[in-house]
Amino acid sequence: MSDKVKVIIDGISVEVAPGTTILNAARQIGGDIVPPAMCYYSKLEGSGGKCRTCLVKVSKGSEADPRPMPKLVASCRTTVMEGMEVQNITSPEVVDARKGVVEMLLINHPLDCPVCDQAGECDLQDLAFNHGAAETRYEFERRTFDRIDIGDKIQLHMNRCILCYRCTYVADQLTDCRQQGIVGRGDHAEISTYIEKAIDNDFSGNMIDVCPVGALTDKTFRFKSRVWFTKPVDAHRDCPTCSGKVMLWYKGDDVIRVTARKDENHEVEEFICNTCRFDKKATKDWVIEGPSRIEHTSVISSNHYDTLKPLPVIQENKALMAANKEELERTKKS
Amino acid sequence: MEALSNRKKVLEQKPMNFWERIYLPAIFQGMAITFRHMFKKKETIYYPEVQREFSENWRGMHSLKRDEDGRERCTACGLCALSCPAEAITMVAAERKKGEEALYREEKYAAVYEINMLRCIFCGLCEEACPKEAIYLDGPIVPSDYLRKDFIYGKDKLVEQPFNSKV
Numbered sequence: 001m002s003d004k005v006k007v008i009i010d011g012i013s014v015e016v017a018p019g020t021t022i023l024n025a026a027r028q029i030g031g032d033i034v035p036p037a038m039c040y041y042s043k044l045e046g047s048g049g050k051c052r053t054c055l056v057k058v059s060k061g062s063e064a065d066p067r068p069m070p071k072l073v074a075s076c077r078t079t080v081m082e083g084m085e086v087q088n089i090t091s092p093e094v095v096d097a098r099k100g101v102v103e104m105l106l107i108n109h110p111l112d113c114p115v116c117d118q119a120g121e122c123d124l125q126d127l128a129f130n131h132g133a134a135e136t137r138y139e140f141e142r143r144t145f146d147r148i149d150i151g152d153k154i155q156l157h158m159n160r161c162i163l164c165y166r167c168t169y170v171a172d173q174l175t176d177c178r179q180q181g182i183v184g185r186g187d188h189a190e191i192s193t194y195i196e197k198a199i200d201n202d203f204s205g206n207m208i209d210v211c212p213v214g215a216l217t218d219k220t221f222r223f224k225s226r227v228w229f230t231k232p233v234d235a236h237r238d239c240p241t242c243s244g245k246v247m248l249w250y251k252g253d254d255v256i257r258v259t260a261r262k263d264e265n266h267e268v269e270e271f272i273c274n275t276c277r278f279d280k281k282a283t284k285d286w287v288i289e290g291p292s293r294i295e296h297t298s299v300i301s302s303n304h305y306d307t308l309k310p311l312p313v314i315q316e317n318k319a320l321m322a323a324n325k326e327e328l329e330r331t332k333k334s
Numbered sequence: 335m336e337a338l339s340n341r342k343k344v345l346e347q348k349p350m351n352f353w354e355r356i357y358l359p360a361i362f363q364g365m366a367i368t369f370r371h372m373f374k375k376k377e378t379i380y381y382p383e384v385q386r387e388f389s390e391n392w393r394g395m396h397s398l399k400r401d402e403d404g405r406e407r408c409t410a411c412g413l414c415a416l417s418c419p420a421e422a423i424t425m426v427a428a429e430r431k432k433g434e435e436a437l438y439r440e441e442k443y444a445a446v447y448e449i450n451m452l453r454c455i456f457c458g459l460c461e462e463a464c465p466k467e468a469i470y471l472d473g474p475i476v477p478s479d480y481l482r483k484d485f486i487y488g489k490d491k492l493v494e495q496p497f498n499s500k501v
Contacts, residue, residue: 112440113411114409114411114413114442114465114466115409115440115441115442119411223410223427223429223442224427225412225427226411226412226416228412229412229415229416302416330481330482330483331482331483
């Protein structure tokens with residue numbers, strides 16, 4: 001018996017190791033058939049199964065038992081079986097269910113994308129754009145909370161939280177002691193640090209990166225710029241605590257934000273420490289590798305560029321500029 | 335070769351007769367037309383003293399709107415600048431402080447908002463992109479000026495005056 005099992009996802013067959021989830025099998029194929037995931041995070045143990053956006057239809061259970069599964073299943077939690085057939089975007093039932101899930105996720109999510117710093121790189125924004133309805137049917141008051149500062153560098157907007165639990169897993173798994181969790185149940189659930197204790201840990205900043213929405217944001221980046229006006233650049237440095245591989249977000253010549261690098265599933269490649277994230281914001285601290293790869297569908301690529309410093313449209317002529325100094329100064333507003 | 339469409343007209347050119355050759359009737363005819371126009375209504379409008387009526391979809395100078403309570407609507411989301419094909423718009427966002435709730439509608443506002451009127455092509459895409467109904471191109475023609483820097487309009491020129499109708 002071979003140690004690989006064969007599954008068919010949307011008509012594409014793939015061989016994966018036993019025990020792989022349907023979502024990870026689909027990610028091995030890649031492309032449009034990968035179910036979206038808001039709560040599952042491959043780097044965080046135990047994540048997944050909460051948001052239900054990755055629902056798929058299993059039309060054939062396995063080779064041994066070919067009956068379809070009675071209900072749609074969460075692909076991040078269901079492991080594959082030999083001969084399993086899965087439908088994702090080819091099943092209208094799944095597409096319809098996902099639309100319902102998006103509507104539920106957006107019930108309490110405020111429509112403050114123009115204010116939110118996550119806009120442009122927000123997973124929920126992409127998800128709602130691709131799968132959601134344009135209008136809400138919810139008629140009641142959305143639940144609101146005050147903003148909470150988690151430490152002096154991270155801000156929690158509980159309004160925007162979709163309770164994916166990713167940040168609590170970060171706090172649990174990357175740190176030694178548990179400092180953050182979810183308090184309350186059901187509609188009253190909210191992210192909190194116990195007794196509002198400030199999180200003081202070298203890797204706490206990663207909860208900003210794992211947050212799929214704008215609930216946890218970088219306070220040092222707050223309202224500095226919209227994401228699509230900044231230019232991401234891959235860089236690294238010798239860091240004693242982490243790998244030091246980051247993305248620098250440039251606005252003009254200034255680094256205004258440092259984040260971890262993300263892969264094609266919008267997951268952090270390697271977690272970075274708070275020193276890299278918050279304290280090293282000068283070009284001289286970093287060895288620059290080159291512009292980061294950004295999907296062409298992303299709004300960030302609207303000012304995409306291939307070279308770090310694009311060639312000037314008009315060649316600079318120093319002699320001419322000196323001669324026309326007065327004229328040039330007139331073009332600038334003092 | 336025969337023409338395919340048959341739409342071609344062949345003009346006949348006859349030699350001019352005596353009256354046509356001396357040109358005087360044609361000259362008097364032309365003068366009569368000129369003279370007749372002296373008694374007609376003048377089409378010239380003396381701008382800027384007199385202004386022609388704009389059409390309903392006229393796009394002129396931008397204005398940043400206030401809401402019904404007189405607070406600025408703009409939240410500096412940057413969508414106007416993103417949609418601007420001429421890259422005429424720049425802005426700097428700032429956070430609303432406590433006590434400024436009467437000035438700005440959202441927790442973020444545009445501290446600096448500049449439109450370069452020389453770059454602007456008045457396409458109206460900023461108006462369409464705005465999610466807060468904050469910018470409209472409902473103003474007059476942008477006035478002329480001498481220096482390039484004076485065409486960079488800041489918030490002092492763009493934000494509309496507060497609506498004071500408290501009687």
